[in-house]
Amino acid sequence: xxxxxxxxxxxxxxxxxxxxxxxxxxxxxxxxxxxxxxxxxxxxxxxxxxxxxxxxxxxxxxxxxxxxxxxxxxxxxxxxxxxxxxxxxxxxxxxxxxxxxxxxxxxxxxxxxxxxxxxxxxxxxxxx
Amino acid sequence: xxxxxxxxxxxxxxxxxxxxxxxxxxxxxxxxxxxxxxxxxxxxxxxxxxxxxxxxxxxxxxxxxxxxxxxxxxxxxxxxxxxxxxxxxxxxxxxxxxxxxxxxxxxxxxxxxxxxxxxxxxxxxxxxxxxxxxxxxxxxxxxxxxxxxxxxxxxxxxxxxxxxxxxxxxxxxxxxxxxxxxxxxxxxxxxxxxxxxxxxxxxxxxxxxxxxxxxxxxxxxxxxxxxxxxxxxxxxxxxxxxxxxxxxxxxxxxxxxxxxxxxxxxxxxxxxxxxxxxxxxxxxxxxxxxxxxxxxxxxxxxxxxxxxxxxxxxxxxxxxxxxxxxxxxxxxxxxxxxxxxxxxxxxxxxxxxxxxxxxxxxxxxxxxxxxxxxxxxxxxxxxxxxxxxxxxxxxxxxxxxxxxxxxxxxxxxxxxxxxxxxxxxxxxxxxxxxxxxxxxxxxxxxxxxxxxxxxxxxxxxxxxxxxxxxxxxxxxxxxxxxxxxxxxxxxxxxxxxxxxxxxxxxxxxxxxxxxxxxx
Numbered sequence: 001x002x003x004x005x006x007x008x009x010x011x012x013x014x015x016x017x018x019x020x021x022x023x024x025x026x027x028x029x030x031x032x033x034x035x036x037x038x039x040x041x042x043x044x045x046x047x048x049x050x051x052x053x054x055x056x057x058x059x060x061x062x063x064x065x066x067x068x069x070x071x072x073x074x075x076x077x078x079x080x081x082x083x084x085x086x087x088x089x090x091x092x093x094x095x096x097x098x099x100x101x102x103x104x105x106x107x108x109x110x111x112x113x114x115x116x117x118x119x120x121x122x123x124x125x126x127x128x
Numbered sequence: 129x130x131x132x133x134x135x136x137x138x139x140x141x142x143x144x145x146x147x148x149x150x151x152x153x154x155x156x157x158x159x160x161x162x163x164x165x166x167x168x169x170x171x172x173x174x175x176x177x178x179x180x181x182x183x184x185x186x187x188x189x190x191x192x193x194x195x196x197x198x199x200x201x202x203x204x205x206x207x208x209x210x211x212x213x214x215x216x217x218x219x220x221x222x223x224x225x226x227x228x229x230x231x232x233x234x235x236x237x238x239x240x241x242x243x244x245x246x247x248x249x250x251x252x253x254x255x256x257x258x259x260x261x262x263x264x265x266x267x268x269x270x271x272x273x274x275x276x277x278x279x280x281x282x283x284x285x286x287x288x289x290x291x292x293x294x295x296x297x298x299x300x301x302x303x304x305x306x307x308x309x310x311x312x313x314x315x316x317x318x319x320x321x322x323x324x325x326x327x328x329x330x331x332x333x334x335x336x337x338x339x340x341x342x343x344x345x346x347x348x349x350x351x352x353x354x355x356x357x358x359x360x361x362x363x364x365x366x367x368x369x370x371x372x373x374x375x376x377x378x379x380x381x382x383x384x385x386x387x388x389x390x391x392x393x394x395x396x397x398x399x400x401x402x403x404x405x406x407x408x409x410x411x412x413x414x415x416x417x418x419x420x421x422x423x424x425x426x427x428x429x430x431x432x433x434x435x436x437x438x439x440x441x442x443x444x445x446x447x448x449x450x451x452x453x454x455x456x457x458x459x460x461x462x463x464x465x466x467x468x469x470x471x472x473x474x475x476x477x478x479x480x481x482x483x484x485x486x487x488x489x490x491x492x493x494x495x496x497x498x499x500x501x502x503x504x505x506x507x508x509x510x511x512x513x514x515x516x517x518x519x520x521x522x523x524x525x526x527x528x529x530x531x532x533x534x535x536x537x538x539x540x541x542x543x544x545x546x547x548x549x550x551x552x553x554x555x556x557x558x559x560x561x562x563x564x565x566x567x568x569x570x571x572x573x574x575x576x577x578x579x580x581x582x583x584x585x586x587x588x589x590x591x592x593x594x595x596x597x598x599x600x601x602x603x604x605x606x607x608x609x610x611x612x613x614x615x616x617x618x619x620x621x622x623x624x625x626x627x628x629x630x631x632x633x634x635x636x637x638x639x640x641x642x643x644x645x646x647x
Contacts, residue, residue, distance in 0.1 A: 034576065040632075063570040064571075
């Protein structure tokens, strides 16, 4: 699956779609592929702070539990409640199954993320 | 499902010796609730010869109005129901159990014999100390044996299993740093660790920091040096690691931690590879747990409770859980009276009712004494030999992601089979058709598509050869007829269960079809 060019990516396989001062965060198609069937997603409460590169939640598949790392520093505006009952949406379409909406407090942090091309190359290198 | 060779299987003749398995004697069995019919009883009580009590008069509103839905069956129906269910079990008494990292070794019968001796089996935890000298003697002798084996200074037998041992051990570390006036906030954990390690650290209030393995699957010393600070409470390390590799620079790891005042916690899950050969206390470990149900042959899994003693260095002794078995004055025969010491003001407190899972102490001590020092050393050598025998017989067909020499277990990856769409879980399921319990799949997560195999010392060469033949056959099948592996198991009562639905939408109790809760 193609990685949307308008998104930015982390080396821990999260994506962020920025719109003005807010951003939607999810995990990449490569991440869902290697995790396998996702059965549970643990997300923070709206209003809590997240920090770039730090854990904000976890995702559990039939194989393992993996931590989720925030692409930027900011405040959680909203979490995707749908994923509580339908975590399979991440497997079906990882790039539209957002987990968090964030208010970005440090826009400069976005420059440290990967572009779609860079991320694709990174995944290729990692799986080689 | 066919119980004999299917047409598809006949296409690939079995090479080597095949263990034939048949389907379960009982193919279907309804839930006990579904077999219920009103009025059936498995007992007949004599007429009531005391005044009948009225529950609501005695209990008021707490008296239960709805008797609940209980199955009603005759005794023979109940006996047959559970006997049939029992035929679906796989156990260590039936065959090899190669679950990596679990050390599913044989539970010697002498352990069971000793634990059933009347004076031991009938002992009560409330017996006075004067009448419990034998039981206290068992605790005390086991403690001394485990201290000699680990090279540590002090021990508690209380924790009920491995993760509970980790919890206790990290509480000791926390109490130690607090007592120094130097409370710390971070614990380092390698990416190859058991999931219980970060869970333990988080439960004890620490922030978990991930330590990446190097290309050999070992701790990266430079990375460790970079990450350890004055805020690091401990490193939780499994040695040998989950890929079976001994951390050959363990003493340097200890030095790096100690230089910053941090402690080295060792997860003893893989102690089966070290007993009688080297001692954690000698290579710098400050605190560790043991799994009596792995290394010391007490039942593992459904067979009995676990037991996770925690051994520590002198600096942590004041914080051990209470009570601690201590020697009192010696009598004329030169033997010390044993007593339980509760007067330990700096203790982290009790972590388990009474003294821990006493029945397991008896079994572990029986195992240690039956083997003796040379026997235990031989056990370790045999476990390592068995794992390396499997490794050498399978590494031409299964990818070995880390070529580092391994000890008691070996981790392959499904990389070659995955090219045909066959993954580690499929190979594991096919193994059931050849009469073996599957190995550990998809762990450790540093190896994508991991096949983690630990034969333990219990297995003879004959049994290992059967396993090897089965694994080699499956590798051929994956190349020539992947569908056969992808649809396995073919010999069982049910085949592929919907694990995903079971995890996403678990049904944890019986619901009658009409939705009624009671009758």
